[in-house]
Amino acid sequence: MKTIHTYTNGRLEPKEGAVVREFPLVLHVNGRELATLVASPHELRFLVAGFLRLQGFVASVADFHVLSVCEDFGIASVRIRGELPERLKPVLTSGCGTGITFNLDMPEPPLQATTDRFTPAAVFRLMEELARRAEGYRSHGGIHSAAVGDAFGNLVLFAEDIGRHNTLDRIAGEALLKGIELAGKMLVTSGRVSTEMAAKAARLGISLIASRTSPTDLAVRMCDDAGICLIGYVRGGKFTVYAHQERLLIEQSVGAGCPRPGRGDRAPTGAPHPIPGVTGVILAGGASTRMGSNKALLPYRGGRFIEAIHRQLAELFDEVILVTNNPEQYAFLPCRKVPDLFPGMGALAGIHSGLSHSANPAIFTVACDMPYLNADLIRHLAGRADRGGVLIPESPGGLEPLHAVYGKGCLAAIEATLLTGERRIVSFFDRTNVNKVNAEEVARFDPAFASFSNVNTPEEYFRLRGGEQGGAVGQGPEVEWASSRKL
Template sequence: MNTRSQTPIPNVDDTTGEYATFARVQVDRWRDGQRETVEDVVAEEVPIALEYNGISHAVMMATPADLEDFALGFSLTEGIVATPGELYECEIVPGCEGVQVQMRIATERFVALKEKRRNLTGRTGCGLCGAETLEQAVRHPKAVAQGGAQFTVQQLHAALEQMQARQQLQQATGATHAAAWMDAQGGIVLVREDVGRHNALDKLIGALAEAETDFSQGAAIITSRASYEMVQKAATVGIGFIAAISAPTALAIRLAEETDVTLVGFVRRQGHVVYARPHRLR
């Protein structure tokens, strides 16, 4: 007997017509040895197929929101396009099993993409799935521009609290990461959320690139560890300051030193650790 669910993926909010980012489920909650049946809110996780010029490139598990931002950010941080203008079209096509993001990019970029012979299958939080060589796995972006915005310790900690207050999906589900942009004045101006930490950063970068933001005049704050790929994505587009709630990896620190990215970890109330290039934090 086929017990497979026939519920379409992703679900669509009947009120807004947009993809639902969460679902409501009945659960048995146990506390102090007592059980109660209650309604819980859980984050949606949907396969997102990224296609370039009709060819499938990657399937990522992601939250089905801000997918245009995700498409542009992923294209930039993976080096598939060099500028937003090289992404000519982006169409979001829902299906029963997930969402197709159909993009058309410049011919020379598509030729270069095919030569890489990469065919990713991404999982939530997965960074380098599908890289075929060591050279593909560890890319070395050029150093970010000298100078750029500087911040005080007080601005950094205040921005962390601002970001947390704007994580609506995390507050509802407890299951998502966020990436936020702190502008040169120290305020949080944009937040993107996703079940995957890489996806949240890609969404943030895509939204900022679409708005023609100067990446040297701000900082990215992330609610995860600062892995190599998080630093690589930031450096690729010219972000010179990245602050993480959790720890970095040793490879991430080496890449931050190499690309002149200020890297701060364990950003919590009244505390943080500077791991690389401290000159942007006063």
Template structure:
């Protein structure tokens, strides 16, 4: 499974004070190979923990699975020297052909294709807009504050992102996950919701990072109505959220936030 954190020697230099030696706690980062029916689907760098959630969320976001029952089992390959290989039994799916149009977007970001092409690829998969669930600005602010208060690994390391889900008609985070990768943290939340039958449609997803295109993609596939991130949005994230019907909130810090798309869901 690997370690969530590890401890390392560090020399601390204070230009206005002393130089000292100490032991620092840092976030773990290790590879995880995800297999479908014994064949490699992808390799991701992640913080160990909630790996089954991560795998389910990734496959859900990529359109490989749609519900919990699509996965018969998720088992670490204990016959190997490392436990960083997780095999999911998904009847009727082949890892070599499970690469969907959404997954191909990983290559679009750096190949010079226009952003419109990337958004259109997602639109072909996400055919239904998120439900018209309203969330007050106070609820968004309270949820980002709650996420920060529940980031246990961040408190120890300062080196991981957090993501949390507030289901529709709720006012508390039902699921919180952390990971060194912001995308992984979101996948872990989506996967945990899938496994535990927590409804994502109409929900509020809060993330302790910038708002990127990939996170908007994951929110849209899951039917999330409002995505709130604590940092800046990218131009493609805004375009995607607008066309996919996701309310995108960024710079959600304290009692201030910017609503970039579908602001009608945040009464003001």
């Protein structure tokens, strides 16, 4: 740990934090110094084995006579079957930290060409799992991660390292030493897909590569030649396909609501622009015990209750996420659905999941049973989002945490609180920045504070429907005001 400084809201503050380590490993093969691999100091044998495999020097475990790593002196000693080429011409690649490779030529295609196809839902699922496991980046930044999964998005192997090319070497080495077949799998990565990444993936028989960022033009060309589906900018329920889109089963996944099929649920032309930098999050948890059935699915405004809330948020935010542990119940909603990462921990776990999965630095959260959302109030709150803390409105009943804005800077505080078993939303407030919007300011947009009303019982629901038929929709006078607070 060392003293570092964080810049938030115009303030520079010192804090104790971890810094990612960088470890040089000198590689000797058959008594010859081959290269120095600069990497993260863990599971170095996987890194060495994968590096030699992807350079074409070994193809099986039987090709190794000796594989020894001395971490004290930073030396890997390897003896392999056969001899190294007399002259090796290293190539400096565009990998972060400058990757080194000896063979960038397109490898021969696998003996059995794969015809695997993938749904967008599977791509999103594996990318979300990658984000969940990338603890190194959350704690101090500077770490790349990669994962390999099957056609359903189930994770097979995961690796992280300071170099994105090292992550794939690690996966290749672990697969080799453990006898795991990678042909036909999909690869997701946190870093840019450049030429050496595409070449290594092709050598492994990977069928699909997806990244949260962009590929290079040569990587696109290489994936075109190798038959690899190449996807970039996977975020917020969207992505861009750069090669072999025919490997995607688009028509089978649209109904599942994972990728956003189009902009049909966005505001019409001439409407205000979506609120930048903020994701709308609907919390669909809760047992609905007082209602006797799932209140989110009750008939309302020609559809289901939750559809009306989704439409309102889709007009305000470019990304809308539904937090639910039962995504099959909400397949009709054209938005991404994510589960709790701390199941059984109530609304606080829902806020945590929404923040973890958001492509934006802040989220606006709302419960699935709040019928009188006020667009002007939401724009006012979201426009003041603090990515490092909480912005929470007050009503005559107190704080309203289920109609508030949370920044990703809250994640560590929320996780620490959940790990103690505490479920109350306000229980993490003393660990982070909290700014309040007082009731007087809220009343300028919503004098009746109807935004915070929710529907919990059949009586409240029928009063709501009665008010709708009587022309009071959106004003809330026919509904007995009940705070949404679940502190």
